[in-house]
Amino acid sequence: MSLDVVLFTAIASAIAFSALAVVFSRNIVRSALWLLFTLIGVSLLYFLLGAEFVGATQLIVYVGGTMVLVVFGVMLTAQQQFLKIRIRPQEWLVAGILASALFVLLVTTSFHLGEGKNSPPAEPMPGSGPLGVGFLTQYLLPFEIISVHLLVVLIGAAYLARAKRRPGGNRD
Amino acid sequence: MTDFDFTYAVILMVVVFAAIMGSVAYLTFAERKISAWVQDRIGPNRVGPWGLLQVAADGLKFFFKEDIIPKHVDRVFYFLAPGIGVATALLAFSIVPFGPSTPAPGPVGVTAEKPLDAAIAQHEADVKSYHEHTIFALAPGLDIGILFAFAIGSLVVYGIILGGWSSNSKYSLLGSLRSSAQIISYEIPLGMSVLGVFLFAGSVNLEKILDYQIHHGWFILYQPLGFLLFIVSVYAECNRLPFDLPEAEQELVGGFHTEYGSMKLGLLLMVDYIHMITTSFFMAIIFFGGWHFPGLSNIDGIGGMVVKFLILGAKVFFFLMLYMIVRWTIPRFKFDQLMALAWQVMIPLAMVNLVSVMIVKEYQLTPWILTVTSIVTFLAAAVISTREKLTVIQRPVNAAHSA
Numbered sequence: 001m002s003l004d005v006v007l008f009t010a011i012a013s014a015i016a017f018s019a020l021a022v023v024f025s026r027n028i029v030r031s032a033l034w035l036l037f038t039l040i041g042v043s044l045l046y047f048l049l050g051a052e053f054v055g056a057t058q059l060i061v062y063v064g065g066t067m068v069l070v071v072f073g074v075m076l077t078a079q080q081q082f083l084k085i086r087i088r089p090q091e092w093l094v095a096g097i098l099a100s101a102l103f104v105l106l107v108t109t110s111f112h113l114g115e116g117k118n119s120p121p122a123e124p125m126p127g128s129g130p131l132g133v134g135f136l137t138q139y140l141l142p143f144e145i146i147s148v149h150l151l152v153v154l155i156g157a158a159y160l161a162r163a164k165r166r167p168g169g170n171r172d
Numbered sequence: 173m174t175d176f177d178f179t180y181a182v183i184l185m186v187v188v189f190a191a192i193m194g195s196v197a198y199l200t201f202a203e204r205k206i207s208a209w210v211q212d213r214i215g216p217n218r219v220g221p222w223g224l225l226q227v228a229a230d231g232l233k234f235f236f237k238e239d240i241i242p243k244h245v246d247r248v249f250y251f252l253a254p255g256i257g258v259a260t261a262l263l264a265f266s267i268v269p270f271g272p273s274t275p276a277p278g279p280v281g282v283t284a285e286k287p288l289d290a291a292i293a294q295h296e297a298d299v300k301s302y303h304e305h306t307i308f309a310l311a312p313g314l315d316i317g318i319l320f321a322f323a324i325g326s327l328v329v330y331g332i333i334l335g336g337w338s339s340n341s342k343y344s345l346l347g348s349l350r351s352s353a354q355i356i357s358y359e360i361p362l363g364m365s366v367l368g369v370f371l372f373a374g375s376v377n378l379e380k381i382l383d384y385q386i387h388h389g390w391f392i393l394y395q396p397l398g399f400l401l402f403i404v405s406v407y408a409e410c411n412r413l414p415f416d417l418p419e420a421e422q423e424l425v426g427g428f429h430t431e432y433g434s435m436k437l438g439l440l441l442m443v444d445y446i447h448m449i450t451t452s453f454f455m456a457i458i459f460f461g462g463w464h465f466p467g468l469s470n471i472d473g474i475g476g477m478v479v480k481f482l483i484l485g486a487k488v489f490f491f492l493m494l495y496m497i498v499r500w501t502i503p504r505f506k507f508d509q510l511m512a513l514a515w516q517v518m519i520p521l522a523m524v525n526l527v528s529v530m531i532v533k534e535y536q537l538t539p540w541i542l543t544v545t546s547i548v549t550f551l552a553a554a555v556i557s558t559r560e561k562l563t564v565i566q567r568p569v570n571a572a573h574s575a
Binding site: 029055056075 | 320326349352375
């Protein structure tokens with residue numbers, strides 16, 4: 001067994017464990033924290049595949065940015081009645097059927113992926129330079145659409161979080 | 173990318189780990205000695221000659237203390253928090269070229285006389301010779317370079333969040349909120365301050381940035397404002413004074429680590445010192461030319477290697493001592509001042525700096541213009557901020573209470 005396989009096994013099982021822990025945790029804060037470890041594991045997988053830029057971006061955007069907000073939000077709002085998640089049997093049923101269908105689909109697809117390719121491509125992944133050039137030439141329009149989208153989200157968030165003036169009250 | 177020497181990697185990792193841990197231990201000693209010197213005391217002088225074994229006594233004390241686990245903590249995350257802190261801090265060091273280095277090979281162009289196969293073969297030969305030359309970094313040639321350090325650095329905040337939440341105590345939770353807000357805020361000027369350097373060097377790889385400085389002069393000459401912003405943000409990221417609100421023992425009842433004891437507390441405190449070492453390397457390499465020193469970098473052979481090590485070591489040592497002296501010189505900020513500094517002063521300054529670098533690059537002007545614009549920007553910011561302070565004082569007092 002090569003080192004790659006050993007590392008992949010370790011990281012993949014860590015991801016699987018933390019992903020299961022997200023689902024099976026009854027406490028919502030713990031759930032959010034396990035999701036954090038799932039995302040870190042996915043970024044480690046990117047590093048293992050040689051896609052360092054994607055891995056670092058995953059860490060900066062999801063782990064360092066989004067998950068901080070999620071963890072903060074959950075920590076500060078998890079009061080008595082929201083702290084424990086209660087799941088009804090119907091929800092188990094629907095979610096279980098959906099999840100197993102998705103699982104079967106992914107497994108069958110991944111078995112077909114390796115057909116006809118005996119070895120991984122010899123060329124390394126493009127580094128940050130070619131990626132940047134690609135963003136500013138061939139994929140400029142999607143790149144700009146995403147940035148405008150993010151701007152809209154920012155303005156929307158600022159609008160939602162503004163100091164609201166209550167009708168009839170003088171306090172601001 | 174799997175053709176590396178496993179044994180050598182393991183040996184290098186062990187050596188680097190031991191070196192970092194040893195330096196961390198003696199940094200705590202240096203901190204106590206320097207604080208004593210600044211405050212006109214003697215400092216630790218009982219254990220060993222000149223108190224040099226005080227470090228061992230401190231470490232053993234941490235290990236042999238009773239390992240108290242409060243009943244109300246969340247056990248899994250309570251134990252994970254110090255581990256995450258130390259692991260991420262150590263991981264960030266893996267990209268630092270801590271010795272003599274050569275720049276990583278760039279892409280090889282495909283032309284008519286050089287078809288794809290030949291280009292690939294040449295690139296592979298380049299990479300091979302590079303890997304043989306570069307032995308003083310754990311992850312040499314990582315294309316994203318310092319971006320990796322920033323990505324890993326954004327994980328450090330989780331050690332604090334987890335520690336504060338899992339302790340299940342109000343002091344810890346408030347402390348962790350305060351500290352993580354600080355660290356997240358200062359990540360932005362930290363990243364923006366070095367963007368100008370990246371624009372000049374054309375790479376985020378530390379070895380290439382270093383190589384650029386050997387040919388064009390150190391970046392401190394062209395980016396003094398960038399360096400100032402970088403060093404301030406780094407002090408905030410390391411929780412050093414004047415930004416040590418996470419550990420303000422005197423008036424804020426500690427912080428996220430209030431409920432920790434014995435070696436777990438030791439690990440949490442170690443994180444800051446590991447960061448200090450890593451960031452001192454960053455400052456020396458990005459802004460002060462790494463192992464380069466005029467007239468001393470052309471020596472070949474083992475002697476040259478030793479000289480380069482010594483130069484880099486001296487620069488890093490200087491920044492570490494600067495950390496210590498600043499700690500006992502500048503008093504602590506209040507929390508609102510801390511946040512205002514990051515969002516109202518440092519981010520706009522970093523943007524101005526970045527725009528001036530862009531203009532210089534676009535019109536191919538001499539980079540010395542940036543030295544002037546940096547100083548002018550800094551002075552303008554100083555004038556504006558002192559004037560604003562006057563208006564704050566003149567505001568009517570009852571305006572503050574109506575909010």
